[in-house]
Amino acid sequence: MPRAAIIGAGIAGTATAIGLTRAGWHVTLHERATHPETSGAAHGMWPTAITALDQLGVGDAARAIATPQRAGAVRRPDGTLLARLDAERITRHPGDHVRLIARRDLAHLLGTALPAETIRYGSALQGSADDLARGRIDLEPGGTALADVVVVADGVFSAHRTALLGQRYGARYTGQSALRGRVAVVTHEVSETWGPGRRFGVTPYLDGTTNWYASLDAPRGQRAAGGEVALLRELFAGWHDPIGRVLDALTEDGVMHHDLYDVHPHLPTYVAGRAVLVGDAAHGMTPDLGRGACEALVDAVTLTRCLTDVGGHPRTGDVDGALARYDRLRRRPTQRLQSLARGLGRMAHARRFAGARDLLLRVAR
Known part of the structure; x- marks a missing residue:
């Protein structure tokens, strides 16, 4: 039985582990953290991502915990409508929906779809670029393992990407920070409100709570001396309903704050020998299109398909060719999305020229 070692138990790594396990590979999933992830706000799952979850055998379970998103709006701080977004119009088929799933719920769903012994928490992998490319990995605190494929899924700050491709390809700060959370406030519209150097978005859940997020131009690492809640209430004071109600419901321990990074420049390849990059390690992008987690899932099923022969068995005779095919299928599409996401964030x-931008959006709606 061919062996795959996966580095990182985030969405990309766990989804890839599910796909390869179902395809007959022996998989070990190594995660440096000592326990599963329980934080995070929410992910918008586009139809391509739901299809990927179907192919992993968990699509129906995902639909059961998701909130469909059929329409949304982009507004100015005073509430003026700039653009109306119909989720079905921008998907391939009528009836397709974008669905909102809490990150912790998605992580739990994927993690429980694997055999219990697959994920090894507190397991850090090391290895030189040559070792990783040959499938040789060093385990901490000791030991060595050999794999037919090493899947690098350790996120936007991937040390293994650096080892394989060099220091030039790293995580770039975008100049924006994101704050996000979930509050017990009822809202009725998916909306994003654009203001100078900042924006605020809300997405309702079926249970009557609301996922919210804000982004703002800020130096890297800057945090509010008086607390995040006070900062948010100051920056978004007077913005249209329901933003004020969401702000009133915030508590300091319910606000997550992350600087936003993407992978830059675009990688020349997602493959180095028998090592292959997936998810944010390959194409970390800003959240502006809501596609990061979606593309990680598509990476997982695409890589699985490339590593499976027409009979549904592990492809062992031409692993190098299979990885090259994955690179051809995934690198350019994901890198286009990287560029689009960063451009949308800047806009x-x-x-x-915000006035001209707003006018164009209103004319185009």
Whole structure:
């Protein structure tokens, strides 16, 4: 039985582990953290991601815990409508929905779809670029393992990407920070509101709570001396309903704050020998299109398909060719999305020519 060693038990790594396990590979999933992830806000699952979850055998379970998103709006701080977004119109088929799933729920769903012994928490993998490319990995605190494929899924700050491709390809700070959370406030519209150098978004859940997020131009690492809640209430004071109600419901321990990074420049390849990059390690992007987790899932099923022969068995005779095919299928599409996401983020935060931007959006709606 061919062996795959996966580095990182986030969405990309866990989904890949499910796919390869179902395809007959012996999989070990190594995660440096000592326990499963329980934090995070929410992910918008586009139809391509739901299809990927179907192919992993968990699509129906995902639908059961998801909130469909059929329409949304982009507004100005005073509530003026700039653009109306119909989720079905921008998907391939009528009836397709974008669905909102809490990150912790998605992580739990994927993790429980694997045999219990697959995920090894507190397991850090090491290895030189040559070792990783040959499938040789060093285990901490000791030991060595050999694999037919090493899947690098350790996120946007991937040390293994650096080892394989060099220091030039790293995580780039975008100049924006994101704050997000979930509050017990009823809202009725998916909306994103654009202001100079900042924006605020809300997405309702079926249970009557609301996922919210804000982004703002800020130096890397900067945090509010008086607390995040006070900062948010100051920056978004007077913005249209329901933003005020969401702000009133915030508590300091319910606000997550992360600087936003993407992978830059675009990688010349997602493959180095028998090592292959998936998810944010390959194409970390800003959340502006809501596609990061979606593309990680598509990576997982695409890699699985490439590593499976027409009879549904592990492809062992031409692993190098299979990985090259994965690279051809995934690198350019995901890198286009990286560029689009970063461009949209800059446009949403525009300080100069914001009036012209707003006019174009209103004319185009």
